[in-house]
Amino acid sequence: MIYRLSLALVLLLSLGLSSTETPDQLIWTERFESATTTWRTSNSLDELYLIQGGHYVLFRKNESGPSIILPENGDLYGECHVEMEMMLDPLVPGSSLGLMFMARPNGSAAYILEINDSREYRIRQIEESVFKELSGTTKNAGWIRDKVIHKPGEINRITATYGSGVIKFEINGKDVWVGDAYQPEKGKIGIYIGPGSKGQVDEIRVYVSQEEADRIKKDREDQDPLRAELTEIIISLRQTINAQNKEIDSLMKVSGQLQAEQSKFDNNPRNVKKLTAQIAGLEKEKRALEAKVRQLTKEVTVLKKFQDNIKTRQGGDIVIKLTNALGEEQDKNKELEKEKKELTSRLAALELELKTYKDNE
Structure with missing residues (x-):
């Protein structure tokens, strides 16, 4: 019924x-x-x-x-x-x-x-x-x-x-x-x-x-013994394929979610504007630092020339004092060069990141 x-x-x-x-x-x-x-x-x-x-x-x-x-x-x-x-x-x-x-x-x-x-x-x-x-x-x-x-x-x-x-x-x-x-x-x-x-x-x-x-x-x-054996093999293979397809679907879903999040971040104008401002600031710091390095290099050249003149004209005490002063200036110059390299590296990384964001827009 x-x-x-x-x-x-x-x-x-x-x-x-x-x-x-x-x-x-x-x-x-x-x-x-x-x-x-x-x-x-x-x-x-x-x-x-x-x-x-x-x-x-x-x-x-x-x-x-x-x-x-x-x-x-x-x-x-x-x-x-x-x-x-x-x-x-x-x-x-x-x-x-x-x-x-x-x-x-x-x-x-x-x-x-x-x-x-x-x-x-x-x-x-x-x-x-x-x-x-x-x-x-x-x-x-x-x-x-x-x-x-x-x-x-x-x-x-x-x-x-x-x-x-x-x-x-x-x-x-x-x-x-x-x-x-x-x-x-x-x-x-x-x-x-x-x-x-x-x-x-x-x-x-x-x-x-x-x-x-x-x-x-x-x-x-x-x-039909042969048919039964073949059917079992087919079912086993099908179960394996189905499991793999489910795993692939799951991975594709996660990948899609990650791409959506990345696209959402990449296409956000605020992020691009923020990175552009950071790069402009670093470029300004770099230009100021390069000017300072050029000035110090010029001063070191003058002092080294003066040191050579002293060596040929006057004795030890003056030479020692000037040598010490020159060494201090050279140390300062090395620190500035190091700082310049770090800023240059940071700038290059940010420029690459900005280019990547703009390419993905």
């Missing part, structure tokens, strides 16, 4: 659903990177389905009936969590696309979460190939408008979770429906496309509990 949502029911069912551990073992992932026999590809008067560039492109040409697509030789899942990324084509009005959940292998029974290009969704149940709306009203064919749904041409993430007899659907992180399962049996994950619709599915991920993962692996080994 299926219940329509009320606040009390949502609370009760949500508590029931959260009483079990959230499935966290990735058991299957599909990114449509190459054509396989898992998914149907065709080109006919009714449909054009193909795998291209990491997308499962679906064009249902037939405008009188929808299409159900279930994977060949796909696993049957019990308690699980499914994520599907899909996008509607903005050039084909009236399109709808959806996730089939807990589907019988022949497609005669399932849940469907469907979205359309009017930013509406609906949940339906198929039982013996008969559709029943579980959301909205009969008048609007079950459709409910919600701005959480992205526009055609943008990716939507659809998720479905089954546990403890409860099913929950989400769209882009928002819970849209919770209800108890009409059949506590295992089922497939599939795709539903409405009549006259076009869109694409980019990725499917299925998570299960460790116990369920062990059961599925055993079923795979019993059916």
Whole structure:
């Protein structure tokens, strides 16, 4: 039996659903990177389905009936969590696309979460190939408008979770429906496309509990040992890639924040004005110091010449006094030269910093 949502029911069912551990073992992932026999590809008067560039492109040409697509030789899942990324084509009005959940292998029974290009969704149940709306009203064919749904041409993430007899659907992180399962049996994950619709599915991920993962692996080994081994390798590689992608995204985010802060500082006119004023002040100090050094150099030259004259004309005491005076002047000159070099170095550093700021403006 299926219940329509009320606040009390949502609370009760949500508590029931959260009483079990959230499935966290990735058991299957599909990114449509190459054509396989898992998914149907065709080109006919009714449909054009193909795998291209990491997308499962679906064009249902037939405008009188929808299409159900279930994977060949796909696993049957019990308690699980499914994520599907899909996008509607903005050039084909009236399109709808959806996730089939807990589907019988022949497609005669399932849940469907469907979205359309009017930013509406609906949940339906198929039982013996008969559709029943579980959301909205009969008048609007079950459709409910919600701005959480992205526009055609943008990716939507659809998720479905089954546990403890409860099913929950989400769209882009928002819970849209919770209800108890009409059949506590295992089922497939599939795709539903409405009549006259076009869109694409980019990725499917299925998570299960460790116990369920062990059961599925055993079923795979019993059916096809080689396929089971290859699937495990692919899943392991995919988990590594996903972890690395998350790390890259995190680093890119930090890098972007740092660049934004740097740009904010670099482009602040106050900082440039302040540095310009500091450089002008240092240049003024440098010019004054250079003038002083030139004057002292001139005085030292005169004193040295005078010392040479004294050496040739007079005796020791005068020479000693003048030599001492000359030594003191030379020490002062060395200190001034040292100070000049430091100021010159500081000036060069500030000029380089100013140039960098101006280049980044």
